[in-house]
Amino acid sequence: MVVEGAVAERLLDDFRLLLGAGVELVGVDRERLADPVGEGGLGAHGTVDDPGRQKGLRPTGGVGAVGTRPVRPETDPYRGAFAERSRTPRMEFAAFAERAERLAAEPADIETTRLVADLLAAAGGRGKSDDLATVTRFLLGRVFPAHDTRTLDVGPALCREAIARAAGPNVGAADVEERLAEAGEIGAVAAGFDFGGQRGLAAFGEGRDRLTVAAVDAALRELAADAGDGSESRKRDALFGLFNRCEPAEAKLLARLVLGEMRLGVGEGTVRDAIAEAFLAEASADDGKEGNDGDDPTLRARDEAAAAVERALQVTNDYGRVAVLARDEGLAGLRAEGLAVGRPVQAMLAQAGTATDAVEAFGEVAVETKFDGARVQVHYVPESAAEGGEGLGPRVYSRNMDDVTDALPEVVEYVEARVSVPVILDGEVVAVDDDGDPLPFQEVLRRFRRKHDVDRMREEVGLRLHAFDCLHADGEDLLDEPLRARHDLLVDVLPDAAASVEFADDPEAIEVAEAAALDAGHEGVMLKNPDAAYTPGDRGRDWLKRKPDVETLDAVVVGAEWGEGRRAELFGTFLLGVGAGDDEFATIGKVATGLTDEALADLTERLKPHVVSEDGTEIEIRPEAVLEVGYEEIQTSPTYSSGYALRFPRFVGVRDDKSVGDADSLERVARLAGDGAE
Numbered sequence: 001m002v003v004e005g006a007v008a009e010r011l012l013d014d015f016r017l018l019l020g021a022g023v024e025l026v027g028v029d030r031e032r033l034a035d036p037v038g039e040g041g042l043g044a045h046g047t048v049d050d051p052g053r054q055k056g057l058r059p060t061g062g063v064g065a066v067g068t069r070p071v072r073p074e075t076d077p078y079r080g081a082f083a084e085r086s087r088t089p090r091m092e093f094a095a096f097a098e099r100a101e102r103l104a105a106e107p108a109d110i111e112t113t114r115l116v117a118d119l120l121a122a123a124g125g126r127g128k129s130d131d132l133a134t135v136t137r138f139l140l141g142r143v144f145p146a147h148d149t150r151t152l153d154v155g156p157a158l159c160r161e162a163i164a165r166a167a168g169p170n171v172g173a174a175d176v177e178e179r180l181a182e183a184g185e186i187g188a189v190a191a192g193f194d195f196g197g198q199r200g201l202a203a204f205g206e207g208r209d210r211l212t213v214a215a216v217d218a219a220l221r222e223l224a225a226d227a228g229d230g231s232e233s234r235k236r237d238a239l240f241g242l243f244n245r246c247e248p249a250e251a252k253l254l255a256r257l258v259l260g261e262m263r264l265g266v267g268e269g270t271v272r273d274a275i276a277e278a279f280l281a282e283a284s285a286d287d288g289k290e291g292n293d294g295d296d297p298t299l300r301a302r303d304e305a306a307a308a309v310e311r312a313l314q315v316t317n318d319y320g321r322v323a324v325l326a327r328d329e330g331l332a333g334l335r336a337e338g339l340a341v342g343r344p345v346q347a348m349l350a351q352a353g354t355a356t357d358a359v360e361a362f363g364e365v366a367v368e369t370k371f372d373g374a375r376v377q378v379h380y381v382p383e384s385a386a387e388g389g390e391g392l393g394p395r396v397y398s399r400n401m402d403d404v405t406d407a408l409p410e411v412v413e414y415v416e417a418r419v420s421v422p423v424i425l426d427g428e429v430v431a432v433d434d435d436g437d438p439l440p441f442q443e444v445l446r447r448f449r450r451k452h453d454v455d456r457m458r459e460e461v462g463l464r465l466h467a468f469d470c471l472h473a474d475g476e477d478l479l480d481e482p483l484r485a486r487h488d489l490l491v492d493v494l495p496d497a498a499a500s501v502e503f504a505d506d507p508e509a510i511e512v513a514e515a516a517a518l519d520a521g522h523e524g525v526m527l528k529n530p531d532a533a534y535t536p537g538d539r540g541r542d543w544l545k546r547k548p549d550v551e552t553l554d555a556v557v558v559g560a561e562w563g564e565g566r567r568a569e570l571f572g573t574f575l576l577g578v579g580a581g582d583d584e585f586a587t588i589g590k591v592a593t594g595l596t597d598e599a600l601a602d603l604t605e606r607l608k609p610h611v612v613s614e615d616g617t618e619i620e621i622r623p624e625a626v627l628e629v630g631y632e633e634i635q636t637s638p639t640y641s642s643g644y645a646l647r648f649p650r651f652v653g654v655r656d657d658k659s660v661g662d663a664d665s666l667e668r669v670a671r672l673a674g675d676g677a678e
């Protein structure tokens, strides 16, 4: 009998589930079990090299060419059943874990990059298993690429329960918590248990069935897809099934991966350099031969390779995809990679600057209205312009690349009514009153991530999109075009946008424009270099933001204390941290002032699932929420790990539009405190 397509996939899924749950299969051919994807197995149909043919999902023209074809989150040519069916040997999870241990122990950056490059080559070099995309993402604590809105939705508590269950009947979640309080991080705790007691159940063949990187990835993707009634307990079961099969080093890696805290000392820059080192060494050596006299050709080639990887990362936001591109298509493939409508990119950011700075640096300055709202990126392929393919209704993404479309129907309607070609627009969503005049920023946040009562809230707070940039129009990527040209194209596709820019070449004219923007109820002006390209994710000097003098700080909640009296059921005080590199946060103070009962209730509900440990009044919270806090000044202080303390901190608002990685850094705090120029 031949079983194909969805039925085959279903069978394979069931098979994996059974193994994951520790079911022992008796009286079957063990060799065939150990290689369910081999010849004659479930995966015998379709070719390994052509995932698109099997899944019918791959965009046109190979890896790089996506043009204006909409991409949907599940359109990931490197994932899914085809990978499971590959006949190349798969990387064992234990092998990955062993290399991860070595990485974590390596203090030198250069050595770390080399070890990561070796790992990538082992995960997907020629003739090796093809786990490259997965391993690259895993290294950064990700199952899905950054642009993908899917999440595992597993909190620390669920993870602790799964570990407790795998550790055997004598271990409870409270024991795991206790060990966590001692060890300080979940990986060490997971590695400290002996999951062997349970293993007998799942063992078959020669010893246990060893986890592969691909199997862990598949199980976690399945877990992410599970939602609704009973999903929490199913997720717990699935995690239990995985931990149950783990040796200590694997358990450590798995626990950290599930919670997205890898602690390997491997940042995005390291992975970028390692991709270049692993797969572009030859290409860069070729380039190097053409080096100018006086230049170091090797260095120049290395910089070029890193730049090509960086550029591809900017347009795809997918380290896994870029690693595969670098390996399979080299520098040329990376450079040819374009934007895809439906796949968000990071926003270009601004530094603080003055009108004089702008005139001195740019000569003529593009002065744009600075709208006081939330940053969005809108992707749209009108049905009429889909050229035989499918259209893509307007999708709206937040600055973290979360899909916020459903909360913002006005934006969808606005774009649908005006735009007739495929576009990617950058802009700001602003709350407006009945006359269309802007309302304060906090009003937008009442709408921004709302899942319920969208229609009711729409009556209360109206919204308007102000598009100020255009990254793609009618089949053309515009990132490398100067702002001037992008703006002309923006006005072509959306004539409303014309009002928000003017040009000035002296500071007085800029002041006049700023006064007019403030009079109209906007936040002020942005000063931009009209000749600059759009550099996603970059906070360079080509965009300057004129800021009012009162600074606030965006800090991450890393801890809390319970309130008192009638607020005893709620968190009352929040311990704040600022970014100190490598996913670490240094504490800088506590905020209790300015929080209403409503804000406390919201924050308590939101942060409770992220409690890591509780010790008396001290609660440690996994970095999850960003608070905007005002303060009178920043002082040096031995009390907090940053070495600074906020004087009179007061809560201004929750920055739901920011992820913890976007919070202010210790470096900025030092500058604000006067230890360097802002």
Ligand SMILES: Nc1ncnc2c1ncn2[C@@H]1O[C@H](COP(=O)(O)OP(=O)(O)OP(=O)(O)O)[C@@H](O)[C@H]1O
Residues within 6 Å of the ligand: 349, 350, 351, 368, 369, 370, 371, 372, 373, 374, 375, 428, 468, 526, 545
């Ligand atoms: N015309 C415009 N061009 C670019 N950004 C604009 C414009 N109008 C409003 N903005 C908003 O201003 C933000 C930058 O200013 P601001 O410093 O006030 O924001 P922030 O979120 O506190 O800081 P940052 O975005 O720089 O981290 C942009 O991210 C964008 O959301």
